[in-house]
Amino acid sequence: MFLNALLFSAATVAASPKFPLVVNHELMSIEFAPRKPEQMGSFYEARGFPREMREVLKQQCFITVKIHNNSQKKIWLDLANWQFSVNGKPLKREHRDVWKQHWQAMNVPLRFQSTFRWTLIPETLDYLPGEEEGGNLVLPFTKEKITLDAKFATGENRDGKPIHIHFEQLYCAEDAL
Amino acid sequence: MKLRSLLIAVQVLFVLLASLSAPVAAAEEKLPFGIRNYDIGLAPNFELEDIDGELFDLKSTRGQWVFLHFWASWCGPCREEMPTIQALSESIDEDKLHFVLVNTAEDEDTIFMFLGSVAANLTSMMDQDGLVTEIWKPRGLPTTFLIDPDGRVRYQAIGGREWNHETYIQFISSLISN
Numbered sequence: 001m002f003l004n005a006l007l008f009s010a011a012t013v014a015a016s017p018k019f020p021l022v023v024n025h026e027l028m029s030i031e032f033a034p035r036k037p038e039q040m041g042s043f044y045e046a047r048g049f050p051r052e053m054r055e056v057l058k059q060q061c062f063i064t065v066k067i068h069n070n071s072q073k074k075i076w077l078d079l080a081n082w083q084f085s086v087n088g089k090p091l092k093r094e095h096r097d098v099w100k101q102h103w104q105a106m107n108v109p110l111r112f113q114s115t116f117r118w119t120l121i122p123e124t125l126d127y128l129p130g131e132e133e134g135g136n137l138v139l140p141f142t143k144e145k146i147t148l149d150a151k152f153a154t155g156e157n158r159d160g161k162p163i164h165i166h167f168e169q170l171y172c173a174e175d176a177l
Numbered sequence: 178m179k180l181r182s183l184l185i186a187v188q189v190l191f192v193l194l195a196s197l198s199a200p201v202a203a204a205e206e207k208l209p210f211g212i213r214n215y216d217i218g219l220a221p222n223f224e225l226e227d228i229d230g231e232l233f234d235l236k237s238t239r240g241q242w243v244f245l246h247f248w249a250s251w252c253g254p255c256r257e258e259m260p261t262i263q264a265l266s267e268s269i270d271e272d273k274l275h276f277v278l279v280n281t282a283e284d285e286d287t288i289f290m291f292l293g294s295v296a297a298n299l300t301s302m303m304d305q306d307g308l309v310t311e312i313w314k315p316r317g318l319p320t321t322f323l324i325d326p327d328g329r330v331r332y333q334a335i336g337g338r339e340w341n342h343e344t345y346i347q348f349i350s351s352l353i354s355n
Contacts, residue, residue, distance in 0.1 A: 114307020
């Protein structure tokens with residue numbers, strides 16, 4: 001009984017630093033929660049997404065991102081200023097407009113295109129003091145660790161000191177074997 | 178002499194401008210958490226059916242403030258927020274504030290089940306192909322827009338808010354009473 005309790009608490013302690021991944025900065029924090037393909041597949045299947053669309057999505061790497069502005073000034077998200085790389089080589093994130101073109105080419109019904117779009121993190125967003133918002137990042141799947149270099153403008157007119165985030169521990173979740 | 182007149186005129190202009198901008202600044206300071214000024218001009222119009230098949234035209238709300246809310250059942254914050262919208266609607270004069278909920282890209286069964294479980298007194302428009310949502314471009318779900326009686330978009334709130342909190346009720350009450 002005691003051993004079970006000990007094992008449980010040890011597992012909890014071991015797992016907690018890994019999920020979600022958290023990057024803390026004095027002005028903001030970012031949470032990254034890598035999602036398994038099975039998890040995302042179930043989510044979209046429950047929304048009635050067609051099989052062809054789900055098959056495409058199952059090949060991607062989904063990471064739910066939550067950004068919290070802990071400061072007293074505006075922080076500006078612009079995904080164009082987020083660079084992903086694997087082993088020093090760029091990992092290209094597709095813009096939501098590229099996904100839209102992709103779905104259009106596949107004749108995916110508009111309602112599914114719409115739902116997919118709203119599960120994504122906005123391309124741009126101004127975070128008010130104390131505000132917390134997020135959404136999904138979709139990246140090409142990789143088994144390697146992903147490095148993120150992100151830059152955020154700050155201040156009402158984006159003229160404050162920019163925030164630089166460098167994080168090397170991002171990863172894609174895989175289904176259990 | 179001309180220079181002096183010019184200086185006086187500039188001073189008068191400065192005082193006038195300062196007196197005009199002061200109330201705006203004060204109003205901005207009073208915005209509750211999560212509500213931002215969002216003056217994008219006239220609200221893009223739309224016509225949608227609600228879950229009872231009644232056609233709704235946004236233009237028909239001119240003369241009232243409008244609480245325009247985009248949501249979906251799969252969005253966690255929407256579930257938490259919806260009961261607070263119902264509570265807000267019950268505490269505000271409905272002749273002065275029109276609640277317009279727009280569900281994004283779900284069918285009427287899903288909407289009916291969802292509202293029935295979390296906010297049974299509310300109804301929603303159905304944007305089944307997502308096109309109205311696309312025109313309005315909320316940057317996330319849920320998102321709420323506040324539209325003034327002239328049909329101008331004035332404020333935006335992204336993400337879930339506790340709308341029945343005193344701060345928001347006071348803010349909206351002050352809007353509609355003006």
